[in-house]
Amino acid sequence: MNPLLSLLPASKRKGMNARLAQHFAYISSQTGDQPLSSHLSRFLCRYGYGRSAESASMGESGQDFAAVRIHKSVCCFVLCDGVGLSYRGDFAARYLGSSLLDWLEEGRDLSADQLRMHLERLASTATEELNRQPLGHESGLMRSVLEDKRRQGSQSMYICGRIELPKRGTRGRLRLAWQGDSRLRLWNGTEEISELFDHTFSTAERWSTSRGPIGGKPHWYERSIPADMAMRLQVYSDGLSDLDPIREPVPDEQIQVLLDASHTGGLDDDAAFIELQW
Incomplete structure (x- = not known):
């Protein structure tokens, strides 16, 4: 049996066998919630999405965006947190997230410098797309204010990564990149090693449709993956900050709570969650 099966509840293991799906894709809907769900292949992936109580009650899109794509032994993922005080943070999160996922899947020349250049180039095409988005039915002073905000750009924080599992006789590769204050946590087996990323998270760092990366260069982390090492990676936006002090694996039902x-009348902020184990 695939060793990752033992990490799933018995109800989810039922019916699973050696013919596990080799391809998987998840893209969050910003207009609805995604209950905590699982996918098992060579990775165990858990994912979920929730809009803030305010966004849900007003029928507005969530500012977060999350996506995962798995193709056999390669997994690419992205989690973006749109900046609400910018113009259409939901747009920036979705546009940036989709582009980063495509860039990671291509897998050519992946490095901090290449990422920075990609994010700088992306700003011009994003601005063109943003300018095509309708302003709505506002007129007069309100329309002028919105036009000014749109010129200043839409912004988003992000975490993204590509995981290549070890193949026979070779090690795998883990690459991660981020700007902002969303959570990025990593475990070797049961030992959390997230202190590797200490002092690298700041709300002043993000990507802008008008300026590209701002507040600093993208942070980049890269390492090999030994064949005999179990690892767990967890990323989530600040709507799930209650997870911050918890170092042990959290059951599905508790994440869903x-x-x-x-218990608090709904989320204070949008929440996106991705966890990968291999």
Whole structure:
């Protein structure tokens, strides 16, 4: 049996066998919630999405965006947190996230410098697309204010990565990149090693449709993956900050409680969650 099967509840293991899906794709809907769900292949992937109580009650899109693509032994993922005070943070999160996912899947010349150049080039095409987005039915002073905000650009923070599992006789590769204050956590087996990323998270760092990366250069982390090492990677936006002090694996139902936030009348902020184990 695939060793990752033992990490799933018995109800989810039922019916799973050696013919596990080799391809998987998840893209969050910003107009609805995604209950905590799991996918098992050579990776165990858990993912979920929840809009803030305010966004849900007003029928607005969430500012977060999350996506995962798995093709056999390669997994690419992205989690973006749109900046609400910018113009259409939901647009920036979706546009940036989709582009980063495509860039990671191509897998050519992946490096911090190449990422920076990609994000700088992306700003011009994003601005063109943003300018095509309708302003709505506002007129007069309100329309002038919105036009000015649109000129200043739409912004988003992000975490993204590409995981290449070890093949016979060779090690795998893990690459991660980020700007902003979304959570990025990593475990070797049961030992959390997230201190590797200490002092690299700041709300002043993000990507802008008008300026590209701002507040600093993208942070980049790269390492090999030994064949005999179990690892766990967890990324989530600040709507799930209650997870911050928890170092042990969290059951599905407890993460769902945090996504529902029924104990507090709904989420104070949008929440996106991705966890990968291999």
